[in-house]
Amino acid sequence: MKKIAVIPARYAASRFPGKLMQQLGDKTVIRMTYENVIATQLFDDVFVVTDSELIYNEISSHGGKAIMSLKDHETGSDRIAEAVENIACDIVLNVQGDEPFVNKKALADILSSFDGEDGKTVDVATLKEPINKEEEINNPNFVKVVSDYKDFALYFSRSPIPFARETNFAPNYFRHIGIYAFRKEALLKFSKFEMRQNEKAEKLEQLRYLEYGMKIKVIETDFIGVGIDTPEDLERAKKYLTDIVKK
Structure with missing residues (x-):
């Protein structure tokens, strides 16, 4: 299978406009992301x-x-669908x-989801990581995901899910990591579907896939x-980068 990676990069992010052009170490955020994906050597x-x-020139000049989008898009997946059609x-x-x-x-694990007989049932693959800090569980910028026993997504939400009704039971919580792999045909189908209630309410494009089965x-x-997602996150990223360099 031919595998490509596409990084949607919208400048006017609602919570932190221009965040992708912010400096992170000696590179911008978008350039660091791009170069780290290439360094994996997983893609054609x-x-x-x-x-x-600005973003186009930042990447091409290095x-x-x-690729410049030809039109405005509601989501990154819509922008990617146009680019890869x-x-x-x-x-x-x-x-x-x-x-x-x-x-x-992490990227290799996602790509492996499409292998073998079981992989034929997968339209989209993504990642999750455990979270246990209360401020992260309750933070709407940390998107949570719940899955079934075969690790297929049941729902994504900005709210804490599952809700712990009984105080003596502590469920496991997982943060969704915004990295996806799609079958090309699934991505093109997505771009033709209208938004439905859950995606409109949560502002989470991955819900469109679930809402259409x-x-x-x-x-x-x-x-x-x-x-x-926020200026505070950028400061956390700078600290994280500094910690990596120290190691």
């Missing part, structure tokens, strides 16, 4: 897809591959531009990274 090609000339590939991996600390094992495989990982 890697692109940034953006609506911003020898990278960038005429690219020959089987699997499209979507790394969010604000997840700069991707690692090879597609199967999302969720793989637990020990991936420890920092997604950048």
Whole structure:
């Protein structure tokens, strides 16, 4: 199977406009994400897809591959679907531009979801990591996911799920990591479906797949990274990067 990686990069993020062009170490957030994906050597090609000339120039001026979106899109998946429609590939991996600390094992685990007979039932694959701090469980910027016994997603939410009705029972909570791999045909179907209630309410594009009956495989990982949604997250990312350098 031909596998490509595409990084959707929207400049005007609602919670932190311009976050992808913020400095993280000696690189911008988007450039660090792009170069870390390439460094895994898992893909036949890697692109940034953006609506911003600033981001386009940031990637292309450093020898990278960038594509300008032809029109406005509601979600990163819609932007990717437009970009890959005429690219020959089987699997499209979507790394969010604000997840700069991707690692090879995490991406390889996602890609392996499509292998073998079991993999034929998978439309989309993504990652989750355990969380146990109360402030993270209750933070709407930390998207939570619950899965069935075969590790297929049941629901994603900004709210704490599952809700612990009994105080003497502590459920396991998982943070969704915004890295996806799609079968190309599933991605193109997604782009033609209208938003439904849950996606509109939560502002989570992955819910569109569930609302239209597609199967999302969720793989637990020990991936420890920092997604950048707010200025505070950027400060956490800088500290995380400093800690890596010290090691």
